[in-house]
Amino acid sequence: xxxxxxxxxxxxxxxxxxxxxxxDLVEQKEGTWDGVRNHLAARNLRxxxxxxxxxxxxxxxGLEIVGIMKISKAGMxxxxxxxxxxxxxxxxxxxxxxRAITLKEIKATPELADMExxxxxxxxxxxxxxxxxxxxxxxxxRKLPGTK
DNA sequence: GCCAACGTTGGC
DNA sequence: GCCAACGTTGGC
Numbered sequence: 396x397x398x399x400x401x402x403x404x405x406x407x408x409x410x411x412x413x414x415x416x417x418x419d420l421v422e423q424k425e426g427t428w429d430g431v432r433n434h435l436a437a438r439n440l441r442x443x444x445x446x447x448x449x450x451x452x453x454x455x456x457g458l459e460i461v462g463i464m465k466i467s468k469a470g471m472x473x474x475x476x477x478x479x480x481x482x483x484x485x486x487x488x489x490x491x492x493x494r495a496i497t498l499k500e501i502k503a504t505p506e507l508a509d510m511e512x513x514x515x516x517x518x519x520x521x522x523x524x525x526x527x528x529x530x531x532x533x534x535x536x537r538k539l540p541g542t543k
Numbered sequence: 544g545c546c547a548a549c550g551t552t553g554g555c
Numbered sequence: 556g557c558c559a560a561c562g563t564t565g566g567c
Contacts, residue, residue: 516561518552519552
């Protein structure tokens with residue numbers, strides 16, 4: 396039998412924690428990722444499929460990946476857009492990382508130097524390659540080098 | 544179709 | 556608070 400389901404895709408989504416942070420998502424159990432007004436970010440939102448996984452990144456304050464969420468509903472129209480042209484998705488928290496991975500650490504890691512997060516620093520929704528996803532998960536299992 | 548001016552995002 | 560990197564807008 397042919398397997399139809401594609402591998403899940405990986406993403407990274409930014410939010411300012413004083414506006415909407417990881418804890419807010421956990422409290423709500425499910426959140427709608429809307430208000431994106433950048434075409435490349437919107438294209439990424441439209442590409443997402445239900446079941447895809449995404450890092451939750453705290454921008455502005457924290458500057459770190461704090462948790463993993465799952466796309467619970469894909470292909471939505473942004474409810475905050477009166478013209479109905481922009482895209483949105485729904486997300487559910489999966490788990491918090493054992494420790495947050497900071498932007499500083501990502502920048503210092505050669506394996507992650509090519510991440511879309513770094514190449515397009517202003518992009519609020521970016522893609523993550525499977526190798527990068529796995530690498531970050533491995534990093535989160537270990538302590539920061541140099542700390543005891 | 545170019546480009547200057549301006550606005551926004553996000554890191555420092 | 557500043558500034559770099561983009562995106563958008565509007566005059567020409």
